[in-house]
Amino acid sequence: MSISSPHTDREQAQVRAGGISLLDTIFADRNKAFWLFQCSGWLGYILVRVFHSLTAISSFDEFGFNFPIVLPVAIIGILLTCILRIVYRRVRDSSVVITFVIAILSCALLGLLLSSIEAFIAPYLIPDFGFATGFAQFNNAMFQSTVLFAWSSIYFGYHYYTGFLEQQERALKATAMAHQAQLKMLRYQLNPHFLFNTLNAISTLVLEKAGDDANKMLTKLSSFLRYTLVNQPTQRTSLEQELQATSLYLDIEAVRFGERLKIVLDIDDKAKSALVPSLILQPLVENAIKYAIAPEIDGGTIRICAHVMGRRLMLMLEDTGPGIPDVNNIVSQSGSGVGIVNTKDRLTQIYGETHELTLKNLEPSGLGITIAIPLEHSSRNSL
Known part of the structure; x- marks a missing residue:
């Protein structure tokens, strides 16, 4: 394409x-x-x-x-x-x-x-x-x-x-x-640790003779990887498709974290058909799991919101992690901002100056990421 x-x-x-x-x-x-x-x-x-x-x-x-x-x-x-x-x-x-x-x-x-x-x-x-x-x-x-x-x-x-x-x-x-x-280049910079951890979790399930769980996890991994290959980084998909792909990723991670990983979705029906760059949410979710969920003993919550505001689509991702000491200087903080920086670079390549990506530390803790892009709709709603 x-x-x-x-x-x-x-x-x-x-x-x-x-x-x-x-x-x-x-x-x-x-x-x-x-x-x-x-x-x-x-x-x-x-x-x-x-x-x-x-x-x-x-x-x-x-x-x-x-x-x-x-x-x-x-x-x-x-x-x-x-x-x-x-x-x-x-x-x-x-x-x-x-x-x-x-x-x-x-x-x-x-x-x-x-x-x-x-x-x-x-x-x-x-x-x-x-x-x-x-x-x-x-x-x-x-x-x-x-x-x-x-x-x-x-x-x-x-x-x-x-x-x-x-x-x-x-x-x-x-x-x-x-x-x-x-x-x-920006879209294909998926964290190799994700694949390693997923395959390791599948191996553990096999050793524990949890064949059904291992098969489900392998099936979800296959579907997620197929989505990343079929959808070119230069094309855009409906938000509903993007959320389905993100759910596949989260289901895989849920096997690792169990009840420690809690997901909350707040998606406006009008926003589901809006066009977004493929896999635009995955690096942000991966970043939240790595730095907000994994280090915490009790895990945490990731909240994904989407709604329409005028002629713009607003995407928000919030976590309950420790946040970032300096939201204006995320690159230098032990690589914790690579997924965010890559996402911003992709948005700049696609939308130029017509997009916004803002970060905000939440109270009492957590990081909020807000993306605003021009609103465009798609009639295709299935993965």
Whole structure:
């Protein structure tokens, strides 16, 4: 499944500006784009020449009587720019200076050629138009060279722009892959002690000939591990699915701790279909068991709450352990905050700044963790 991070989706939406734009459609096929620009550009050339002719006629400038040669010159111009295209394909990956010099020289030479061709065919198409000789053949060379240079500017501008889009697309894909890799790394940092303790507990049950209990525990472990593998770290599941997976984990731990582990669930019905990152609760529950339940002789209680507040989903996990001396500096406290830090990193990767994760020491003892994320619903409610 592709990455479903809203954070990444928002970045792509900003770049694409709401979907496929007109430029995306035009630039999808370079060959079609070339002929589109070619036809529209030379049509513009014809219109400029016709306008110039009309202006010249009104001012009795004999040079303006050139209607018959406008179309042939435009056709020849198309052929010359096709030659330019071949030349530019060979040099466009060179340095900017070399490319610019070649473009200037090519436009100047072909401008002279186009002007001389125009002067040569004009007498055959325009009555009483004499043959030009000497430098008179190049009277229109400056205009033609300018037209070709403008064409060249559009050509290189198009290729530099499409190159920029391709580079931007590659950067977006690389960013998405980096987000996905980061999410996988954070999600797959399951505590190996959990597997060790579970297998050890199963072994003990087998030795005690408690086959039914061992089978139940092994079945729950299998279901929990299957859930962790089937649900990618980049996808989101309904809160109800997440709670079912968390219950599998807690049932396994309940075999170890027995009555020392007490679980209280307070889940709003409206919150059950809300989407959450897969296994977002498990590291927090594991952290609570390791540091709040296991060290205490009498064990303790873990309370999981979820409710909807406006357009946000509020998740809360509380335990009755000793809490944390400094809730603002949990990393340095003997690794006790690894699960919390990983969870916060995952939320940052997925939701950016639209999420909150806060910690608070409870009275008389215990730690409270509150997660607030944007509210999104799923219609799937079964594991």
